[in-house]
Amino acid sequence: MKHSPSEPEFPLTETTFTILLSLAPRPKHGYAIMKDVEELSDGRVMLTTGTLYGALKRLLEQGWITRVAQDDEAETGRPRKTYALTDLGHRMLNAEIGRMKTLVAVAGLRTVQGGAL
């Protein structure tokens, strides 16, 4: 099912979440996203090229990211395409972060009540 922008699926997968998180500060090209995701996840999420571009395609279709103009060029001399979060993508990322914060808060409360911590 193709997800329209009005039909977000939460929770996001770790791959989607880390890609969005990687693009939050500034636009990036594919290889930079790949390396950043690896760093952000502390090596747990290691995207292959196929996985990365499958995810980018879906996020483009959902309107969460967009392609932006790129000034610098790759080693091949060809301009590299870069990707940036759209407003919708920012909102979705923030919504997911909010959801996670709430979950952590509830979990913290429950474990304190139960004397687990």
Next chain:
Amino acid sequence: MSIVQLGADLYGSLIRLYPRPFRQEFEEEMRLVFSMALVTIAREGPGRVAPLVLCELRDLLLGAAQQHLLGRRDGRHSAEGSHRFATWGAWGFGSAFALGSLVRWIAATWSRGQPNTHVAPLLVVAAWYLFAGAIGGAIFGMAFRSRDKVLASAAVGALSFGLSVIVLGGLPRVGALSVMMPWIAAPAIVGGLAGTLAAPTGRRRQSALGLTLAGTWTCGVGVLGGFAVTVLVWGAAQAVWSYHAASLLDGRGLSVIASGLPHLVNVVTGLLSGALLGRAMERKLRTSEAVFQ
């Protein structure tokens, strides 16, 4: 040629497995990113190149299959399209079964002439039926449009196939299936049960069970019907041969025809069972489509 160049060339060739629209949009970028990843990892040591290439190739194949599935799914918005695709899937399954019969016949004929090499064709047959079972399951999975249900649907298809094999396994003249039953049925049933039980809601489990039963019954009835045809044709052929053929053909020719005819009938059987299966899957899809979407 260095392993880096080899990996890049291989990746560049296999990327053509992606659907054309996907390639038009991402191929150049993917080649570039893969090359950069390859060069970077090669700097860390040549021993790390091969694992990366293998991992990338595995995901490339999976990604290409996924994009083809998504492309088909997006192109089939109507219920009619889904039903038609289910029919094609079942025909594919039937064709695989039919082709398996042909392969078995050819292999058996070949091994008869070369007794010392009979193991090789048997392995070919075993591999083919495993492959056909997997293809059948995957095709059933593709018949459902929902991306996140493909595995469960594939498991349902495999379970249908596995149960059918069990039902038919004890019967004579369905030879290849009975021989291959433990090879195919065990993983199919374990995988199918796991897929069915993994369905997250009771309603989906019920629907999965219904699809499985429909698949099993139709596949079983189709093949049993074909078996009956086989027996009839075989009896008729023997009657004809006993009257005419002995003087027309030598012993070897008769032997080949005698062993081949039942398997040729299996070709028709496979296609018929595929068609029956398709019709049943269509009916079940109409009633359970809302659950699986």
